[in-house]
Amino acid sequence: MRVDGTLQSAVAQADLVIEAAPEKLELKQKLFADVAAAAPRHAVLASNTSVIPITRIGEALEPQARARLVGTHWWNPPHLVPLVEVVRTAYTSEEVFEQTFAWLAAAGKCPVRVQHDVTGFIGNRLQHALWREAIALVEDGVCDAEAIDLVVKNSFGMRMPVLGPMENADLVGLELTRDVHRVMFPDLKCDKTPSALLGRLIEKGSTGMKAGQGLRAWTPEQAQEVHARLAAHLIRMTRD
Numbered sequence: 068m069r070v071d072g073t074l075q076s077a078v079a080q081a082d083l084v085i086e087a088a089p090e091k092l093e094l095k096q097k098l099f100a101d102v103a104a105a106a107p108r109h110a111v112l113a114s115n116t117s118v119i120p121i122t123r124i125g126e127a128l129e130p131q132a133r134a135r136l137v138g139t140h141w142w143n144p145p146h147l148v149p150l151v152e153v154v155r156t157a158y159t160s161e162e163v164f165e166q167t168f169a170w171l172a173a174a175g176k177c178p179v180r181v182q183h184d185v186t187g188f189i190g191n192r193l194q195h196a197l198w199r200e201a202i203a204l205v206e207d208g209v210c211d212a213e214a215i216d217l218v219v220k221n222s223f224g225m226r227m228p229v230l231g232p233m234e235n236a237d238l239v240g241l242e243l244t245r246d247v248h249r250v251m252f253p254d255l256k257c258d259k260t261p262s263a264l265l266g267r268l269i270e271k272g273s274t275g276m277k278a279g280q281g282l283r284a285w286t287p288e289q290a291q292e293v294h295a296r297l298a299a300h301l302i303r304m305t306r307d
Contacts, residue, residue, distance in 0.1 A: 074098075078106040083170065085139055087115040095124045103132035111163050113139040118187045122156040133158040137167050138181065140188055147301040149177035156184045193232075199248065204257040206264040212282040228304070 071077035078084050086104050088094050099112060100270040106112070112135050114124050125136040138154025151171050155164045156285045164180075171178040179190050191237065210218075226235065236244045268274070268281060275281035 074101055075105040078102055078110065081106050081110050083111045083113065083167070085115055086114045087192065090116060091120060092119055092123060095119065096127055099124060099128060099132075099136065103128055103135075110135065112136045112174065115139055115141055115261045118191055120156075120186055121154050122158070122184045122186050125156065125158070130158070131173045131183060134160045135163050137163055138188065139167060139171070140183070140190070141176075142190065144298075144301070147298070147305055149175075149305075151176045152181050152190060153178050154184055154188055155182040199262070200256055202262045202282070203258070204263060206262055216283075253276055 084106055086095060086098055086102070088098055093115040095116065096113060099114070102112060107108050108131065112125075112132065114121055114136070116124065116138065117140060121136060124134045128136065133156075136156065137159050138152065138156075139164075140152040140154065142150050143147040153164065153168050153171065168178045168180060179189065185192070201219075203229075204210055204215060205212050230238070270277055273280040276285045276293070279287075
């Protein structure tokens with residue numbers, strides 16, 4: 068690995084540039100404008116944003132650079148989690164899209180094609196739909212936060228490493244899937260703004276593990292145990 072003193076020297080001979088700046092649209096737009104000016108005109112320009120539409124990041128680029136812009140959303144920790152979402156915009160060239168996918172596959176990752184540039188792509192849309200319903204159950208007094216985690220980890224979460232939601236729907240049958248949806252969907256949350264519970268917790272400083280309190284209470288030892296347990300689990304998964 069080489070460390071350069073300036074962005075210009077770092078990208079001057081690059082074939083692929085992956086941006087991983089904070090999730091601030093203006094910052095990413097400025098960064099890509101600078102990269103497009105300094106990198107070779109064939110270089111693929113990739114953003115590691117988790118949720119910002121790639122089209123918005125590249126909206127000020129000139130057409131030739133916009134055609135080379137693609138999303139590559141890696142999941143943390145990237146050395147243990149194999150997925151990378153490869154996101155195309157309406158302007159991304161087919162060659163850039165497929166070349167990026169091929170590079171990631173050759174590097175041993177598990178790339179997936181995101182054919183339309185939607186906010187949050189695939190994984191975060193699925194993950195945060197679950198979080199929205201989970202937080203709402205706590206806010207509505209249905210259960211506490213610990214119960215949410217116990218239910219997920221000891222029921223459908225156990226199946227997910229080997230049975231994705233589409234496989235599961237086919238396994239139980241689409242007739243049953245539709246019948247369940249007819250009963251449940253009218254009662255599921257579809258809020259367009261973050262939960263008020265999150266706002267109340269944040270206002271009193273209960274921001275999560277780092278503060279010792281979030282949706283659940285945490286001692287430093289408990290927080291460390293979660294980090295260690297997660298790392299050990301991911302390492303086991305990569306060895307299987």
